[in-house]
Amino acid sequence: xEIVSIIISAMALLISGLTAWFVLFHRGTxxxxxxxxxxxxxxGVSGPPKIFMRTLLFSTANKGHxxxxxxxxxERGESIQNFNIWVYGNKxxxxxxxxxFVGKEGIVSNHHxxxxxxxxxxxxxxGEHTIKIFVSLxxxxxxxxxxxxxxxxxxxxxxxxxNEKSGVYFDWGPDSRSYYSHLDxxxxxxxxxxxxxxxx
Numbered sequence: 001x002e003i004v005s006i007i008i009s010a011m012a013l014l015i016s017g018l019t020a021w022f023v024l025f026h027r028g029t030x031x032x033x034x035x036x037x038x039x040x041x042x043x044g045v046s047g048p049p050k051i052f053m054r055t056l057l058f059s060t061a062n063k064g065h066x067x068x069x070x071x072x073x074x075e076r077g078e079s080i081q082n083f084n085i086w087v088y089g090n091k092x093x094x095x096x097x098x099x100x101f102v103g104k105e106g107i108v109s110n111h112h113x114x115x116x117x118x119x120x121x122x123x124x125x126x127g128e129h130t131i132k133i134f135v136s137l138x139x140x141x142x143x144x145x146x147x148x149x150x151x152x153x154x155x156x157x158x159x160x161x162x163n164e165k166s167g168v169y170f171d172w173g174p175d176s177r178s179y180y181s182h183l184d185x186x187x188x189x190x191x192x193x194x195x196x197x198x199x200x
Contacts, residue, residue: 028061030102030135032146034172038131038179040124040153041167043114049122049161051083051113051131055147058106066138067100070146072113073132081122083113123162126155149179157183 032055039052051072059065071084086097088109100107115122130150134143151170160166160183170179 028059028065029144030057030059030065030067030137030146032057032133035147035149036172038149038151038170039167040129040151040170041161041184042165043112048115049124050115052110054108054110056106056108057102059102059104062104064101064103067102067135068098068138069136069143070097070100070111070113071134071143073134075130075132076125076127081120082116084116085114087112087114124153124158124168126153126158128152151179151181153181157181160185 035053035055037052037054039050041050042048043050051074057067069084070086070088071082074081074083087094088097088100088111089095090110094112097111128150129152130148132145133147135146136143153168157166157168161168164185166186167184168181169184170181172179
């Protein structure tokens, strides 16, 4: 009986230690859910190119994390373009991304990524585009890769984006586990409608 009591006490101490470690010391990381939508197109009626998405960000640590910055690296063949201007929130709460706290419960939000303000020009060309999403966390020296997804853009849709200032939506199909694209001739108007309805 004495041996059993010692074993039980040791197990209880181990469980308490693990609980304390997870609650007080476990640093964890930031993760995100599969975005339900991506958007390639102009920012507004005739603005610069941007990428839009909606997703849930959450922390695996009990105490949460602070995101200092979030950006997208878009790759097509040998070409790489960073979309490093990050804006998040809903229609009435859009703000330039900086110092966002993300707890274990998570935050659902819209995220807009635009080109750097250094004179960079960019066209969405036909082909496969690989989206790589990175976050910079407070206290971490290097950005953390968060998500990776490849989207196919047709010649027709690419021409519409660059010449007609239309937009292309990529909607997630949970059954097929893939994205399907559709063209929007007036993305600025459509996004406003979605925002008012609380869809985006």
